[in-house]
Amino acid sequence: xxxxxxxxxxxxxxxxxxxxxxxxxxxxxxxxxxxxxxxxxxxxxxxxxxxxxxxxxxxxxxxxxxxxxxxxxxxxxxxxxxxxxxxxxxxxxxxxxxxxxxxxxxxxxxxxxxxxxxxxxxxxxxxxxxxxxxxxxxxxxxxxxxxxxxxxxxxxxxxxxxxxxxxxxxxxxxxxxxxxxxxxxxxxxxxxxxxxxxxxxxxxxxxxxxxxxxxxxxxxxxxxxxxxxxxxxxxxxxxxxxxxxxxxxxxxxxxxxxxxxxxxxxxxxxxxxxxxxxxxxxxxxxxxxxxxxxxxxxxxxxxxxxxxxxxxx
Amino acid sequence: xxxxxxxxxxxxxxxxxxxxxxxxxxxxxxxxxxxxxxxxxxxxxxxxxxxxxxxxxxxxxxxxxxxxxxxxxxxxxxxxxxxxxxxxxxxxxxxxxxxxxxxxxxxxxxxxxxxxxxxxxxxxxxxxxxxxxxxxxxxxxxxxxxxxxxxxxxxxxxxxxxxxxxxxxxxxxxxxxxxxxxxxxxxxxxxxxxxxxxxxxxxxxxxxxxxxxxxxxxxxxxxxxxxxxxxxxxxxxxxxxxxxxxxxxxxxxxxxxxxxxxxxxxxxxxxxxxxxxxxxxxxxxxxxxxxxxxxxxxxxxxxxxxxxxxxxxxxxxxxxxxxxxxxxxxxxxxxxxxxxxxxxxxxxxxxxxxxxxxxxxxxxxxxxxxxxxxxxxxxxxxxxxxxxxxxxxxxxxxxxxxxxxxxxxxxxxxxxxxxxxxxxxxxxxxxxxxxxxxxxxxxxxxxxxxxxxxxxxxxxxxxxxxxxxxxxxxxxxxxxxxxxxxxxxxxxxxxxxxxxxxxxxxxxxxxxxxxxxxxxxxxxxxxxxxxxxxxxxxxxxxxxxxxxxxxxxxxxxxxxxxxxxxxxxxxxxxxxxxxxxxxxxxxxxxxxxxxxxxxxxxxxxxxxxxxxxxxxxxxxxxxxxxxxxxxxxxxxxxxxxxxxxxxxxxxxxxxxxxxx
Numbered sequence: 013x014x015x016x017x018x019x020x021x022x023x024x025x026x027x028x029x030x031x032x033x034x035x036x037x038x039x040x041x042x043x044x045x046x047x048x049x050x051x052x053x054x055x056x057x058x059x060x061x062x063x064x065x066x067x068x069x070x071x072x073x074x075x076x077x078x079x080x081x082x083x084x085x086x087x088x089x090x091x092x093x094x095x096x097x098x099x100x101x102x103x104x105x106x107x108x109x110x111x112x113x114x115x116x117x118x119x120x121x122x123x124x125x126x127x128x129x130x131x132x133x134x135x136x137x138x139x140x141x142x143x144x145x146x147x148x149x150x151x152x153x154x155x156x157x158x159x160x161x162x163x164x165x166x167x168x169x170x171x172x173x174x175x176x177x178x179x180x181x182x183x184x185x186x187x188x189x190x191x192x193x194x195x196x197x198x199x200x201x202x203x204x205x206x207x208x209x210x211x212x213x214x215x216x217x218x219x220x221x222x223x224x225x226x227x228x229x230x231x232x233x234x235x236x237x238x239x240x241x242x243x244x245x246x247x248x249x250x251x252x253x254x255x256x257x258x259x260x261x262x263x264x265x266x267x268x269x270x271x272x273x274x275x276x277x278x279x280x281x282x283x284x285x286x287x288x289x290x291x292x293x294x295x296x297x298x299x300x301x302x303x304x305x306x307x308x309x310x311x312x313x314x315x316x317x318x319x320x321x322x323x324x325x
Numbered sequence: 326x327x328x329x330x331x332x333x334x335x336x337x338x339x340x341x342x343x344x345x346x347x348x349x350x351x352x353x354x355x356x357x358x359x360x361x362x363x364x365x366x367x368x369x370x371x372x373x374x375x376x377x378x379x380x381x382x383x384x385x386x387x388x389x390x391x392x393x394x395x396x397x398x399x400x401x402x403x404x405x406x407x408x409x410x411x412x413x414x415x416x417x418x419x420x421x422x423x424x425x426x427x428x429x430x431x432x433x434x435x436x437x438x439x440x441x442x443x444x445x446x447x448x449x450x451x452x453x454x455x456x457x458x459x460x461x462x463x464x465x466x467x468x469x470x471x472x473x474x475x476x477x478x479x480x481x482x483x484x485x486x487x488x489x490x491x492x493x494x495x496x497x498x499x500x501x502x503x504x505x506x507x508x509x510x511x512x513x514x515x516x517x518x519x520x521x522x523x524x525x526x527x528x529x530x531x532x533x534x535x536x537x538x539x540x541x542x543x544x545x546x547x548x549x550x551x552x553x554x555x556x557x558x559x560x561x562x563x564x565x566x567x568x569x570x571x572x573x574x575x576x577x578x579x580x581x582x583x584x585x586x587x588x589x590x591x592x593x594x595x596x597x598x599x600x601x602x603x604x605x606x607x608x609x610x611x612x613x614x615x616x617x618x619x620x621x622x623x624x625x626x627x628x629x630x631x632x633x634x635x636x637x638x639x640x641x642x643x644x645x646x647x648x649x650x651x652x653x654x655x656x657x658x659x660x661x662x663x664x665x666x667x668x669x670x671x672x673x674x675x676x677x678x679x680x681x682x683x684x685x686x687x688x689x690x691x692x693x694x695x696x697x698x699x700x701x702x703x704x705x706x707x708x709x710x711x712x713x714x715x716x717x718x719x720x721x722x723x724x725x726x727x728x729x730x731x732x733x734x735x736x737x738x739x740x741x742x743x744x745x746x747x748x749x750x751x752x753x754x755x756x757x758x759x760x761x762x763x764x765x766x767x768x769x770x771x772x773x774x775x776x777x778x779x780x781x782x783x784x785x786x787x788x789x790x791x792x793x794x795x796x797x798x799x800x801x802x803x804x805x806x807x808x809x810x811x812x813x814x815x816x817x818x819x820x821x822x823x824x825x826x827x828x829x830x831x832x833x834x835x836x837x838x839x840x841x842x843x844x845x846x847x848x849x850x851x852x853x854x855x856x857x858x859x860x861x862x863x864x865x866x867x868x869x870x871x872x873x874x875x876x877x878x879x880x881x882x883x884x885x886x887x888x889x890x891x892x893x894x895x896x897x898x899x900x901x902x903x904x905x906x907x908x909x910x911x912x913x914x915x916x917x918x919x920x921x922x923x924x925x926x927x928x929x930x931x932x933x934x935x936x937x938x939x940x941x942x943x944x945x946x947x948x949x950x951x952x953x954x955x956x957x958x959x960x961x962x963x964x965x966x967x968x969x970x971x972x973x974x975x976x977x978x979x980x981x982x983x984x985x
Binding site: 074097098099229230231232233234237239240241242262310311313314315316 | 908909910911912913914915918919920921934937939941942956960962963964973974977
């Protein structure tokens, strides 16, 4: 990755490389914005590179230079989202794709890794993540440490890349991808209502889920508008629920299921579950693939086709 | 502060019989901004409108709410009322307390009154946020396109052209005339169909203001009312019509015979052909599917015999672009394909079971038998003819639910013709009901009965061959018993369905169809000849089954509508169109993708961002194309698109008024 970045910067192919750098703890990585060849050594790639970097591209939309960005499979769907929304121009992006065997849930890892530990190297086997530290090799069992979104990965290999930094990884057949959604669907209405009320009650309305979302790129979000006032600023269950439902509907058919909203949520609201419910329903209604999997397949709710079902006719 | 007047209509007993109208007015008087609330028996009447005008002047009203029937009926009426009183017409809001309240809740008057009050509260909330809107004008191209050259299309074209406008008539078959040219006689007067149809065909061809494209199809329609741009595909005729004199040598010598569409398969034509001797234009086309030269690369007989060198095997399709201001759809009908579903009638395997259109050719003096009724299997004169009505009509199980309207009368005509031409023949008509609503129709039917036709009320359950005859088994519901009738010839009155390709054409032109693919009119009673897209009009059976008088009447009506549109050089455009707030728009262009009218385009705007001049893409609405459907406003996530007259603010105020 460092070599690719150096080469792109050296040959003035790009003006910026967006990748990962080590964070303040072993299980955190931080986005790195590398503009000079010499800084490329800061870049890292390890099983903690969970965050999606694609959305940073929109900050460079109007820059004269090209930008290179590191994407995993799930992040590549986010990039497709941005391309389809005209927020990023394909010709101004160099996509460095990393086929990925799954990433680690930082919250699970934090329990196992002592503060101040430095990671020297990492590898992934079928059953565990192996981390080389100064004090020896540390093993994180895959079952415990794997990020929830990686349990059923539709695109281990990026759907879109100019260069791939590793061998392609084949997708496993993901039959059970919406098992949790089905579980919640099977509950009686009162239980579902109580479940979501309980979560929405705790929402801080910090809007981190929105800010991190690759499908949320409006210039002025409806939740920030005061005239008309779509959602009041009051912090209560009613307004919180309105916020979450509007958010879910605004990304309906566009959510790429990257799970970043849920990761960013400081109070652990299962936002991905809500999004997956919508994705599942739209897939069943319109027979589309997960949004972002195909550059030529536009969002189901953002199209007009004469063959669309028209139950009012 | 807005000064709102509320006018609650009784609509006689339509509303007043259910809803406590004075109470609604009383409740409305307490709503914010309302300075006057009153009621009247018929608000749409002259004195009712005068009441509104006077109130606007006296109470210096700035917004008006009318609680009455659906806005589809009288919104325009009351807009004009406001205009008369000097108010902007778009400062009106209608509360529909008839269709959506009084009619729906007749059994619960108390709750209906409550609902009416809520609906008025909603309307008042919206009215206080209404802004004046101003209609812009768009230029009108005074040239009409008529699609379909049957009697409907010909009549519409002639009427528009006679009013002094240019007309383009497009017909996909090699000749105009349509189904009417195939018919023998027309009910109830029994005048010869060809004698009244072919002069019209000639009139169309000779009219200086009509440009005729036969053997051509409309390929693309862009633009909007007053400004359509149409692409017409002139299919390759393989004959240069500028050289051809129509002498007929080519089709005499052509060695290939195929079943003739015009003769409904009862006769043959050549591979180079004119559909029938009176065809317009009376010049041939080569049917490339059946032509020996096109199929096998050998023959070229027509080329050899043509005295003018008009045969052109290399001729390709031609695309013609035309600008028109209005479009008349006159695509007509086809017959229901009974062979596919009526197994009990033999799936079309018995040659002596024919459709009524085939019967028209059989009895036509210019038809394959020279007008003699001879059964197809062996050319014998039938002694017993059975007519079966409602084959595919009024049969939701196998065919269509609707009544095809014309079958009762033409079957009576056919029965009469058989009895007239074959003295001594027996005629049986199986029917469900006899529907003869029309001038002199019932009289005609009674005459057929007097002629000796046996009408049997009941459906036919089976037709099967026995020897060289057919046995028709059915039920006589009046006698309550099974009947079996021996027949030499059976004629099926098959349902009228929209002509093949009607639904695809509707999509291409941008109008809608009902569940049977008949074109939908803008309003079933008040706008029966207009499609729901502005500038597109309907004539004839493409809108629903019709006989010739109704078709001609509707065609003339459509022509009158076109002429009204063409009476001005510019027309007022509805101001209730979408508008983009370019500051909020982030250029995802989802609105463009969901717009059914292709009214949204990307434009580039420049602006300063952090001291730098940048360019970005935003959406922009073409207000001429926009029909105000609102699809884009829903697709727009940041709420950057507002539909004028239905802005986000207005709609939210309505929701608040109803729900809070």
